[in-house]
Amino acid sequence: MSRLPRDFFARDTLAVARELLGQRLVRLLNGQRLAGRIVEVEAYVGEGDGACHASRGRTKRNAPMFGPPGHAYVYFIYGMHHCFNVVTERAGYPAAVLIRALEPLEGIELMRELRGGRPDLPLTSGPARLCQALGIDRRLDGADLCAPDALLFLERAAAVLDEAVVTGPRIGVRGDEAALISPWRFYIRDNEYVSR
DNA sequence: GAATCGATGGTCT
DNA sequence: GACCATCGATTCT
Numbered sequence: 001m002s003r004l005p006r007d008f009f010a011r012d013t014l015a016v017a018r019e020l021l022g023q024r025l026v027r028l029l030n031g032q033r034l035a036g037r038i039v040e041v042e043a044y045v046g047e048g049d050g051a052c053h054a055s056r057g058r059t060k061r062n063a064p065m066f067g068p069p070g071h072a073y074v075y076f077i078y079g080m081h082h083c084f085n086v087v088t089e090r091a092g093y094p095a096a097v098l099i100r101a102l103e104p105l106e107g108i109e110l111m112r113e114l115r116g117g118r119p120d121l122p123l124t125s126g127p128a129r130l131c132q133a134l135g136i137d138r139r140l141d142g143a144d145l146c147a148p149d150a151l152l153f154l155e156r157a158a159a160v161l162d163e164a165v166v167t168g169p170r171i172g173v174r175g176d177e178a179a180l181i182s183p184w185r186f187y188i189r190d191n192e193y194v195s196r
Numbered sequence: 197g198a199a200t201c202g203a204t205g206g207t208c209t
Numbered sequence: 210g211a212c213c214a215t216c217g218a219t220t221c222t
Binding site for chain 3 (some may be wrong): 042044051052053075098121127171173186
Binding site (some may be wrong): 197198199200201202203205207208209 | 210211212214215216217218219220221222
């Protein structure tokens, strides 16, 4: 099982977003492997993207987006939730892919515990839900996903066919008109773990 | 099933 | 002081 190398992330963000579908996100937590198949993502591209956190320049919070590709950008929102992004493109150009939903594959029992132990709630169908299920918080902000000793990384898995990929406007975006309609959300058609 | 709302805190103006 | 790349519960049709 090979890991996605830095070159994979050092490319056009829309291409990276599209190709992240089907790949496996792996979290090592307390010696356990938690993993899921990526089924939904969104791209946030550059300072010209009104919905991108970097659209108003570099700040302490969004600094990882301006850094080298293959690193994590984890932010805290709504007073209680975390969201996880993979930084793309070259250092100095702020862009990232938000991971919005996974299909749980490994460590499902621990994921359920991290989600509060309730059997009836979705585990990883939503950006904040998957962060809770995988134990992702601000301690992983800026982490190198390509380091040999990374506790969070991506593994190569079977590609998703074009006919199984759906694109559409991003969820929850409140930016300008172009940002509202840009079809930069990608998800796997008919997958039951896609959010909303 | 759809619409609405409260929780809760960091960040930026 | 306003805004938020959300979630889960509640309250309607």
